[in-house]
Amino acid sequence: MKSVIGYLARIPGVRFAAIISPDGVPIACQGRVCDEEGTAGGGELGAAEQAGAFAGLSAGWLNELKRTVDAVTWDAPRRVVLRAQRGTLCMLSVENAIFTVILERGMDAEELRLPMEAAAARLARLLGREHTQENEVARPAAGDSPPGLFPGNGPSPSPRAAPIDRTGRGIPEASRER
Amino acid sequence: MFARIFSRGSARAAARRITADPSAQNYLELARVNASLGRLDDVRRVCEEGLSIHPADADLRRMREGVERLLREDRMRELRRALGDSPRPALWRELCDLYLDAGHARRAEELASEWSVATGAGEALLYRARARTQLFLADRRRDDGRAAFRLLDEAARAMPGAIEPLKMRLSLASRCGAWVEARAALARLLELTPGDPGLEARFRTVSSLAERGGRLDRALREVERTGRLADDQDESERRPACGSVRPRLQSLAADAGVRAAFYVRGGTALVQGPRGATAERMARSVREMVVSSRAAARRLGLGQAVEFVLEGGFGNLHVATAEVGAGAAWTAGPPTHRQREALAALAGDSQLGTEVEA
Numbered sequence: 001m002k003s004v005i006g007y008l009a010r011i012p013g014v015r016f017a018a019i020i021s022p023d024g025v026p027i028a029c030q031g032r033v034c035d036e037e038g039t040a041g042g043g044e045l046g047a048a049e050q051a052g053a054f055a056g057l058s059a060g061w062l063n064e065l066k067r068t069v070d071a072v073t074w075d076a077p078r079r080v081v082l083r084a085q086r087g088t089l090c091m092l093s094v095e096n097a098i099f100t101v102i103l104e105r106g107m108d109a110e111e112l113r114l115p116m117e118a119a120a121a122r123l124a125r126l127l128g129r130e131h132t133q134e135n136e137v138a139r140p141a142a143g144d145s146p147p148g149l150f151p152g153n154g155p156s157p158s159p160r161a162a163p164i165d166r167t168g169r170g171i172p173e174a175s176r177e178r
Numbered sequence: 179m180f181a182r183i184f185s186r187g188s189a190r191a192a193a194r195r196i197t198a199d200p201s202a203q204n205y206l207e208l209a210r211v212n213a214s215l216g217r218l219d220d221v222r223r224v225c226e227e228g229l230s231i232h233p234a235d236a237d238l239r240r241m242r243e244g245v246e247r248l249l250r251e252d253r254m255r256e257l258r259r260a261l262g263d264s265p266r267p268a269l270w271r272e273l274c275d276l277y278l279d280a281g282h283a284r285r286a287e288e289l290a291s292e293w294s295v296a297t298g299a300g301e302a303l304l305y306r307a308r309a310r311t312q313l314f315l316a317d318r319r320r321d322d323g324r325a326a327f328r329l330l331d332e333a334a335r336a337m338p339g340a341i342e343p344l345k346m347r348l349s350l351a352s353r354c355g356a357w358v359e360a361r362a363a364l365a366r367l368l369e370l371t372p373g374d375p376g377l378e379a380r381f382r383t384v385s386s387l388a389e390r391g392g393r394l395d396r397a398l399r400e401v402e403r404t405g406r407l408a409d410d411q412d413e414s415e416r417r418p419a420c421g422s423v424r425p426r427l428q429s430l431a432a433d434a435g436v437r438a439a440f441y442v443r444g445g446t447a448l449v450q451g452p453r454g455a456t457a458e459r460m461a462r463s464v465r466e467m468v469v470s471s472r473a474a475a476r477r478l479g480l481g482q483a484v485e486f487v488l489e490g491g492f493g494n495l496h497v498a499t500a501e502v503g504a505g506a507a508w509t510a511g512p513p514t515h516r517q518r519e520a521l522a523a524l525a526g527d528s529q530l531g532t533e534v535e536a
Contacts, residue, residue, distance in 0.1 A: 033479070057474065058474075058478060060474075061470060061478075065467060065470065065471075065488065068463050068466045068470070069490075071459060071462070071463050072456075072459055072460050072463050074490065074491070075491045075492060076490060077490040077495075078489055078490045079488075079489040079490075080486065080487065080488055081486060081487040082471060082474065082480070082483060082485075082486040083484045083485045084478075084480035084481045084482060084484055085480070085481030085482045085484065086480050086481040102480075109487075
């Protein structure tokens with residue numbers, strides 16, 4: 001996560017970059033929320049608190065926009081840009097996370113479109129890899145798994161399981177033993 | 179050396195041209211020649227003289243602002259050096275004033291904090307309060323307003339009997355509509371300067387306003403939410419008597435790729451494109467987005483919102499906001515440069531708005 005956000009924060013003109021959860025909790029952040037004058041949304045808080053306050057406020061605004069566009073049956077906006085007098089806020093929604101970047105005054109948000117999309121793709125790859133690893137750890141050995149509830153056309157999940165007699169002429173082995 | 183000699187000659191020639199024809203262009207030329215000679219005081223003098231004859235000339239105004247900024251920066255450098263050598267109140271005061279004039283409120287507050295720590299003077303607290311007030315009036319953030327009131331309280335305690343903190347408190351409370359606070363400040367001012375007819379009249383007015391409410395916290399919250407101060411001119415009063423927004427909106431809506439165009443001002447909106455209930459619903463949504471985005475920009479410390487863009491499966495919604503109005507366009511793809519310019523003009527043009535309908 002930090003490497004993904006570091007890549008964005010290193011771009012000239014980027015003051016602050018963060019990945020935040022949809023409910024406004026900062027996951028990873030880099031840079032300073034304040035501008036040169038020290039003006040920021042966090043008032044007189046420390047850097048971590050400022051980042052937290054900023055994440056909460058920006059996610060709150062995005063959720064408010066989502067609620068508003070719901071009324072006109074539009075789907076949730078994927079990318080949102082807010083240009084103001086002392087900087088520009090860019091937000092990109094990806095699955096379960098929001099990329100949030102503050103640009104210095106005078107920088108065009110379009111210059112950040114490609115890097116943000118690249119960072120989002122990188123994050124998706126990272127999360128996908130972690131998800132696959134988690135699945136591999138969580139999945140038990142194939143032989144131990146019970147067969148499915150319904151018979152399928154594919155091979156049996158367990159190679160040791162007895163083949164199902166679909167003709168009705170054969171006598172199951174279990175019956176013979178009795 | 180030679181360049182300087184020639185420049186002096188051209189300065190004399192430019193001065194003679196002004197005598198023959200005192201046009202703005204000739205004043206500008208003389209100011210430029212003086213600037214090339216490094217005579218910043220002369221540049222300022224020439225610009226002021228030119229502006230007294232041609233007050234609307236943008237180039238002369240720009241040049242005067244530029245030279246004033248350079249002179250101010252020079253003076254700031256001198257003052258910082260002098261403060262390093264022998265810090266004293268007169269220097270702190272002048273540097274704080276320069277920072278505040280230049281709009282560097284945070285720097286002014288930092289400097290006043292240093293001053294306060296170094297000397298413990300009540301005046302330093304007053305300068306901190308002034309800086310916070312400037313920030314509050316620029317960004318309309320509740321935290322800044324609250325901090326300004328707190329600093330004014332501290333300044334009043336540090337300077338017993340001084341009327342300046344009370345006057346500032348009265349002014350700030352009146353601007354944000356905190357009438358209860360304003361009444362308290364006026365009562366204290368009347369204790370210090372009894373019999374002042376102006377203050378007494380104001381006290382009666384503010385007392386009647388305070389009866390209807392106006393607690394500090396609620397007033398600050400309201401300013402942050404709406405972005406408007408209590409003494410801001412009403413939008414309906416600011417509405418000009420001429421001009422029309424409809425033709426511009428129609429031409430924007432007729433542009434290629436534009437699905438709908440909106441103009442929002444206060445609680446009213448004009449829509450071009452959708453009709454009936456859809457138009458109403460969309461106009462309401464755009465208005466809500468404008469209000470929430472303006473408030474978000476202030477709360478996030480980004481200052482006044484200029485524009486915002488939403489992109490998604492629905493296409494693009496580009497909204498340009500100004501102090502009073504906002505123009506929006508819903509397009510299939512990214513809006514063109516011309517469309518963005520049209521939106522900015524729609525939002526910021528003060529000649530618009532007579533046809534705004536509910």
